[in-house]
Amino acid sequence: MQIEHVASPNFNERKHPLDMLVLHYTGMATGEDALERMCDSKAEVSAHYMVWEDGRITQLVEEDKRAWHAGVASWQGQQDLNSRSIGIEIVNGGHDFRAPDGGLPPYPRPQIHAVLDLVHDILGRHAIPATRILGHSDIAPLRKQDPGEHFPWERLARAGISLWPDFDGTTKEVIGKGLERGASGSSVWRLQTMLSEIGYGFDVTDIYGETCENVVTAFQRRWLPEQVTGQADLTTLRRIGVIHALFAA
Template sequence: MTLKDPEFAGAQVRPSPNFGERRGGPPDMLVLHYTGMDNADEALAWLCSERSEVSAHYFIYEDGRIVQMVAEEMRAWHAGNSLWKGEHDNNSRSIGIEIANPGHQGDYHEFPPEQIAAVIRLCQNCVRRWAIVPERVLAHSDIAPQRKEDPGEKFPWRSLFEASVGHWVEPSLATGGRFFQRGDQGQPVEALQAMLAMYGYGVEITASFDEVLEANIKAFQRHFRPSKVDGIADVSTIETLHKLLTSLPGMSGSA
């Protein structure tokens, strides 16, 4: 389907050739990225270049301008090798939004208010039209934690939640206490893995704190406990994860 008119009012259109048919049903996830490039125009051009073999449905400039590149009913190529809730083909399940920011490899800075206001408006529109539940509004790092860090710990997930987009709880304060880290083994590590997997992260239940678990803990912290991103499962991280699980519909008291 060639994109001619924007599906979000006020968006510009710049079609990308990098898309295909969705496999399965309609999108039920929203995945947020940062571009990871110093120049926003160059990032948009790359997403619209056949040579790149990457794309997203939407692109948001720092000043709040929104560009649509791929029709929502089509499968954009933004998630890559990823896993969430046991599903690997997250491109088929999601709408991808690229947010202009140099990212960790550049001058990673706060997202401007005008940009976040545009992100919120677009996300509100998408989740309403596609009936996307809050816990399936995710970071690229959530679904690809060993490869990706975006949109990172400076992205204001709390602001989105306050605008009825995404899932969030007040993170527990990092105050020390018992913790688990790479190399640890045993039943507490197994319980931690089970909690992360229950939420959706792609971890196996091995009772061993390995590099995969560490990467998933960092991704979790970037999204839900951004004050300290170190891959160590301290009391604050575990308490925040437990609060998230028990706040899910139908999960009260079960985690």
């Protein structure tokens, strides 16, 4: 694995031990645009690595330094995730720069192979639990969508990175009609409590409002990518139960 080095000025010292990895898409028209922005001191944004479509890897910030990629975010009750994480930007237009057919642009195979190699390399140096290998939308569900529902999390799990349970084999029966925006009561409180205990950072209430909808959407982007609706139907509730049990184990 060859890594080129392009130094970004946008970093400072870590304040916490490193035990997290966050994956992003660049969300810009080209990788060159993204690299230029992350090297612009006025932009005040960076990442440790960027992975190009053809599998090239560029390192912008040394791993022992605090790159500025997470922004306002939280996970499992912790903040300042920049101090706790390594950030990897993956060149992909995402939701803002779509494919010609209007869909989300694919992640090419050489790029995903490079991501796998890079993450394996990082995990060989740092003790990062699978429950803390995350997408930007996991740690900032109210404002971020990346790396998007088109990112192959299941492929990473097959390579020994992150988690992807056998949902069919581990799903417990859930009865009822599901939940959606406007619902309230103890069922909503239980739903939000499970999402919070998985790690999503938001205030638990008994009202299914905009915030709850955004967090459910973020969960679906990661764990139910074929159904990103923001509604907690029975399939979504089953998956939340499975992931809650897995993360609590």
